[in-house]
Amino acid sequence: MARARTKRHIPERMERCKERWFENPLQNKGKWREVCGFLPECELFLEIGCGKGKFCTEMAVKHPDVLYIALERDSSVILAAIEKAHNEEIPNLFFLNVDANLLENYFEEDEVDKMFLNFSDPWSRRNKPKRRLTYRDFLVQYKKMLKNGGQIWMKTDNDILFDFSLEEFEFCGFELSELTRELQNSEYDKENVRTEFEQKFIDQGIGIKRVVATNRK
Numbered sequence: 001m002a003r004a005r006t007k008r009h010i011p012e013r014m015e016r017c018k019e020r021w022f023e024n025p026l027q028n029k030g031k032w033r034e035v036c037g038f039l040p041e042c043e044l045f046l047e048i049g050c051g052k053g054k055f056c057t058e059m060a061v062k063h064p065d066v067l068y069i070a071l072e073r074d075s076s077v078i079l080a081a082i083e084k085a086h087n088e089e090i091p092n093l094f095f096l097n098v099d100a101n102l103l104e105n106y107f108e109e110d111e112v113d114k115m116f117l118n119f120s121d122p123w124s125r126r127n128k129p130k131r132r133l134t135y136r137d138f139l140v141q142y143k144k145m146l147k148n149g150g151q152i153w154m155k156t157d158n159d160i161l162f163d164f165s166l167e168e169f170e171f172c173g174f175e176l177s178e179l180t181r182e183l184q185n186s187e188y189d190k191e192n193v194r195t196e197f198e199q200k201f202i203d204q205g206i207g208i209k210r211v212v213a214t215n216r217k
Ligand SMILES: C[S@@+](CC[C@H](N)C(=O)[O-])C[C@H]1O[C@@H](n2cnc3c(N)ncnc32)[C@H](O)[C@@H]1O
Pocket: 048, 049, 050, 051, 052, 071, 072, 073, 074, 077, 098, 099, 100, 101, 118, 119, 120, 121, 195, 196, 197, 198
C-alpha cells in the first residue's frame, strides 16, 4: 500500500525538486557546465544507473569542485536520489531520468572526464549480453563522450559480467588498471565510496570486482 501511494506522488515530488533534474536534457548537450553554473574547465563526472543515490551524494560531497551528473531510468528509484540531494542541499549534483541507450544524445564528444558503472544489471541468466552496459555498442558511445585519458570506474559483484566487461574494454581500446576481485580487502578500499548494493554484497561475504578503464583516442 505504502509503495503504491508513494508511486502515485512521483510527479509532485519531482516537481518539488525541479532544480535538481532536467526535463529536456537533449538541449543541454555540450553545455552541461554552463547550464549548471560551472566553469568550463571543471571536471564532469557521470554515473550510469545511480539507484537511490548513496554513491553519487557521497561522491559529490567528497569532490565539491566537480560537476556530478547521475543517470537512472527508473523514476521511482531516482526520486529517492533526487530528494536526498535536494534535502542535503548538495550544489554540484544533478540528475537525468533517462535510459543509458540514448546517452550520446545528451553528451557531446569529449564532454565527460569520468564515468561510474556500479553494480549494473548483469543480464547473465537471460543470456542477453547486448543489454549489458559494458557491451561494445555502449562502450563506443562512452569513448566518444569521454576525453582522451578519461576513465570508467566499474564495480560489480558478478564474475560473468566482470569477465565479459574486461574483454569488451580491451576490444574497444581501453587501458585497464587497478583491477581487483576483492576490493574490500585491497589497497583501493581506503578511498572507495560504497554503493547501496555494494554494502549488501559485502555483508554477504561476496568479493567486489573493480577495474578502471582509461580511454585512449
Ligand atoms: C542493480 S542496481 C544498482 C544501483 C546502484 N548503482 C548501486 O550500486 O547501489 C542497477 C540500477 O541501474 C539502473 N539501470 C539499469 N539499466 C539502465 C539503463 N540502461 N539506463 C539507466 N539506468 C539503468 C536500474 O534501474 C537500477 O536502478
